[in-house]
Amino acid sequence: MTITIYRARRILTMNPARPEATHVAVRDGRILGAGTLAELQGWGAHRLDERFADRVLMPGFVEGHSHLLEGTQWRFVYVGYFDREDPDGRVWPGARSIDAVVARLAEAARALPAPDAPLVAWGFDPIYFGGRRCERGDLDRVSDTRPVAVLHASMHIINANSPALARAGLLRADIDHPGVPLGADGLPTGELKGPDAMGALAPKVGFDRSVLAGDAQGLRAFARLCVRKGVTTATDLASPLPENAVAMMLEVTGEPDFPTRIVPLLRLQSQPVPDAIARVVALKARSTDRLRLGRLKAVLDGSIQGFSARLRWPGYFNGAPNGLWYLAPEQLQAAYVEALAHGVQVHTHTNGDEATEAALDALQAALARHPARDHRFTLQHCQLADAAQFRRIRALGACVNLFANHHFYWGDQHYQSTVGPERAERMNACATALASGVPLAIHSDAPVTPLGPLFTAWCAIERRTASGRVLGHAERIDRAAALRAITLGAAYTLGLDGEIGSIEAGKQADFAILADDPLEIAADRIREVRVDGVVQGGRVFLAADL
Amino acid sequence: MDAAAPLPVTIVGGYLGAGKTTLVNHLLRHPDGRRIAVLVNDFGDIAIDADLIDARDGDLIALAGGCVCCSFGSDLLGALERLAELPAPPERLLIETSGVALPGALARTLTLAPRARAAAIVVLADAETLEARLDDRYVGDTVRAQLAEADLVLLNKADLAGPAGIARSRLRLAALAPRARASPCVRAAVPAELVFGIDADGVATRAAPDDRPPFGGPRPAPASHAASAWFASISLELAPRVDVARLAAVLTAPAHGVLRAKGLLRDIDGTPVALQVVGARAEIVASGHADPDRGRLVCIGARGALDGAALRAAIAAAVRTA
Known part of the structure; x- marks a missing residue:
């Protein structure tokens, strides 16, 4: 059974009895102890691993409230206001205006093979764009044939373009729902608020949480x-x-x-x-x-x-x-x-x-x-x-x-x-x-x-x-x-x-x-x-x- | 039924314990030839009585007589699509909401579905506990909002509440749900037509223009829970042409005790129409069923509250005929 002793610049243990250490000994994936090298050598034959010698170790962080969707949704296009790092380490710069969002979506659309394949994006946060609401006309600039759906950062609203609304059967004038604001033409503006309105469209464009x-x-x-x-x-x-x-x-x-x-x-x-x-x-x-x-x-x-x-x-x-x-x-x-x-x-x-x-x-x-x-x-x-x-x-x-x-x-x-x-x-x-x-x-x-x-x-x-x-x-x-x-x-x-x-x-x-x-x-x-x-x-x- | 016509949906709401599931089972026991689908969204099992169940396939339960039942979780619109794809799609849909859902909100969600429409909102209330629910610090506003959006309120467990309890419940309802028409019942035993509407056959089979005993047969002994003990129907014969809008106004007024009505008539200009009334809501659509010689009207109300003579007088006074 191999013992590895890691040396670190500093180990913050979160153990109040021994809050700091320079070394931690590991066997079978578990901790033998944290302390000085001299203290840990008592465990017997070991390999000293110095690769963290200029690093600080803390207990691995525990995220007590997250969702796996944080990983799955990177298959869609990120259009948030803030910079965000993806699972592969690429930092996507924030899209700071509706024009920037449209530009990023247009670029992503060009990479899609089929002309009617839906384009889905997430992280949209128009509250930072002043009072301006995003409407379906904005997203029709991305494509007026391809369905485009953009999920807000809050996860409570989707903005859709006209083809996406049409695919979901929502581009009609007889809708009466508080989550579906209507424009002057009586048709939905493209904003779908709340789980019911979102649920009418999301599965039609391939965004299905289940x-x-x-x-x-x-x-x-x-x-x-x-x-x-x-x-x-x-x-x-x-x-x-x-x-x-x-x-x-x-x-x-x-x-x-x-x-x-x-x-x-x-x-x-x-x-x-x-x-x-x-x-x-x-x-x-x-x-x-x-x-x-x-x-x-x-x-x-x-x-x-x-x-x-x-x-x-x-x-x-x-x-x-x-x-x-x-x-x-x-x-x-x-x-x-x-x-x-x-x-x-x-x-x-x-x-x-x-x-x-x-x-x-x-x-x-x-x-x-x-x-x-x-x-x-x-x-x-x-x-x-x-x-x-x-x-x-x-x-x-x-x-x-x-x-x-x-x-x-x-x-x-x-x-x-x-x-x-x-x-x-x-x-x-x-x-x-x-x-x-x-x-x-x-x-x-x-x-x-x-x-x-x-x-x-x-x-x-x-x-x-x-x-x-x-x-x-x-x-x-x-x-x-x-x-x-x-x-x-x-x-x-x-x-x-x-x-x-x-x-x-x-x-x-x-x-x-x-x-x-x-x-x-x-x-x-x-x-x-x-x-x-x-x-x-x-x-x-x-x-x-x- | 016309395949392109939207599926009429009855929404059954009400707080926990009001009797929603009892009503669903009662209706599935009395489908009267209708192919009914039931969508359930309660936090709990699909509590269909075992003897009604033919087969189960995942979420979908097949019932005797071609009826089906399934739970829809958070995806009502997806469930509607699956129903439409069944080999024998339903003719009537009943949605049982969760105990904290707002049936009016569900009706608005149905406007997002291309081929379904909310035809009636029926809200059950446990007449014995209604007052306590209305004043509950957590759910009082939810219960009040549920009732305020109802076309019909069924004051269930009327035997337990007693006449005085029913009277107090009615007073509270009149203040907070002025649109709703209320009726007491026991064990949610109500005529299926009250929930689903009266179809054309239902009008035709009540050919005699008189106060016949409800739903055929001799006047029953009033067993305390039977639908016939609490509800009555009357059928009326009207002139060949009537002012349907005025007739609808009479029927939807609270004074005459009409909970449900269906008329097959010709409008004053001769257009053949069907008039469907549920509580204060009336719907007039073109129909091929109207008899050229006379109009027919069937009304359902609470026994004792539905007053045929007064209704006839009111129609005679207010509705132009030809």
């Missing part, structure tokens, strides 16, 4: 992105997990050079609660080291920027009506009861504070029926929770995974229109969570925002919006807390903190390899820390070699 969920190439691409971002464990939150997708994931993650531990959650959607729980329990037994099955995700409400989140009084700042329940609170409670009875962990999407309150009521009632000492039920996003709710979360033994990246991308909109200044400043209240003793993770919700835990940490530390405003000074957290949130914190919410999240004896040899020291670089530059790759289960994956 198909993409079973895509092996997309999973491999997702894992390459994880390597580039220092991520060694990432969630897919969540999918219906049909048998073919599970078989595909087992096969792909089992490939010897697959570099990431994937944690897919089953989404509770149309199946009865007992069936869903039974399925999760059955899946859990099929888990492997790199595919961790056996958790349930529930979605209670919608999104804040889509005005479909459930808010408590006083509701939306711009007067929009309250959002939608995606599950009835009593259905969530039934799911919690059944899950606790079978030892299944549940992650619950709550965006609005009313949804959070309902989830806490459900959890309190379920725990009264099935007391559980260490359930680690986690509220995902939980963006608008106030201090009293964090105290309740703590009292009920729950965790939160807050959407730190949201401030940068939508903070200005939240300040101006969705929830107004005061509540925008308390959104994703990391400092309050920690002060309340709530276990904290922070996330990207990739592909809604780009995968990149160091960027996510920067968001929680700085709380800057795209326009530069600091949104809620009081909720900023220090860098040690932020770095903990993207490692041990996220691992805790997955019940994996005994195995990953820190560099200490017995744990998986999962490291992020950094060219810069996140404790030495200025706090406001943590997002610039360069990532060389990862060590995952003792295997080295360098971005440069992908």
Whole structure:
């Protein structure tokens, strides 16, 4: 059994008993210990590996809320406002105007063989183009024969051109739907808002999430992105997990050079609660080291920027009506009861504070029926929770995974229109969570925002919006807390903190390899820390070699 | 049925426990020759009574009499396409929404489907718990929005709620859903025609222009849950030509207790039409079924609330004939 001792410029272990080290010894993909070379030599014959001698090692980052779509959607054209790195390391510059978007689409269209093959793009963010809406005429400039569909960065809107609308049977004058604005000619303008309107078109142009969920190439691409971002464990939150997708994931993650531990959650959607729980329990037994099955995700409400989140009084700042329940609170409670009875962990999407309150009521009632000492039920996003709710979360033994990246991308909109200044400043209240003793993770919700835990940490530390405003000074957290949130914190919410999240004896040899020291670089530059790759289960994956 | 005509859709909504699935099973038990498809979007099994099921193929359940049932998850439009591709496409579609869905929003989504149209929105309410639901801190606004968009509200479990409970429910409904017409029922046992509409045959078979007992046969003993105990129908013979728009206005007014009506008539200018009424909604379309000698009209209402004499008088007073 070979022992490898890696020497590093600095090892930030996240183990408070031994926070720093210069060497880490690895055997069988696991950590023998972190310390000095002299300390580790006691393990016996070893090979000293110096390749990270001028690098900083951290525990491999854990992304507690992402989606495999972050990998699959690179098969489509990126037209976002911000620069974004693809799985192969190419940085696509942001498209800063509708003309730039059209130009990039036209270039991509020229590369497509068939004249009627649909062209799909994603990441579009016209909120940065002033008040100008994109209309089908804009995209008809790309082609007036080829269907063109452009998914917004929020994932809640699609813009289509005339051929795409025609292919979906939507280029007609008798449509009466709030998600389909009509032009002066009575025909749809090309904007399709919300899942119903989007669903009328997306499958017709080849953008079908259920198909993409079973895509092996997309999973491999997702894992390459994880390597580039220092991520060694990432969630897919969540999918219906049909048998073919599970078989595909087992096969792909089992490939010897697959570099990431994937944690897919089953989404509770149309199946009865007992069936869903039974399925999760059955899946859990099929888990492997790199595919961790056996958790349930529930979605209670919608999104804040889509005005479909459930808010408590006083509701939306711009007067929009309250959002939608995606599950009835009593259905969530039934799911919690059944899950606790079978030892299944549940992650619950709550965006609005009313949804959070309902989830806490459900959890309190379920725990009264099935007391559980260490359930680690986690509220995902939980963006608008106030201090009293964090105290309740703590009292009920729950965790939160807050959407730190949201401030940068939508903070200005939240300040101006969705929830107004005061509540925008308390959104994703990391400092309050920690002060309340709530276990904290922070996330990207990739592909809604780009995968990149160091960027996510920067968001929680700085709380800057795209326009530069600091949104809620009081909720900023220090860098040690932020770095903990993207490692041990996220691992805790997955019940994996005994195995990953820190560099200490017995744990998986999962490291992020950094060219810069996140404790030495200025706090406001943590997002610039360069990532060389990862060590995952003792295997080295360098971005440069992908 | 004309293959090009859009498929008429009845949307069945209502909060959890109101009796949606009971209604679906009741209707599938009484298809009366209609080839019905049911699309279900509840968070739960497709709870079709086992004895109705012929076969299962994945999501699709085949039922006796050529009816089918499937769940549609988040892809309603895809499910509609799959139904249209069946060897024997359905003649009537019933969509059972989830307990927190807004049926009006679903009706608007149907406008995105090229070959389906929302014909009626039926919302069930558990009459025993309705008041508590309406005031619930979390779902009260959802329940109110569901009811406000209904054509018909079925106050289910009327036996448990009792007359006083029904009366209180009606008061609340009048304030928050003024368009909706409400009727009590038990175990969601309602005439299928109330949900799907009365077809031309249904008008023709009620040839006698009088208050016959509902749905053929002698007046039944009022077993507490039977549809016939809670609903009545009347059929009327009208002049050869009537002002259909005025007639529709009479039938859709709340005063006469009409929940559903179907007329096969000639308009005052002689155009043969079919008039379909559900609650406050009326639809007039050209039809080849009208008899040149007389108009025929069938109305369904709550027993005791549907007043044939008053209706005749109102029609005589308000509707020009020739």
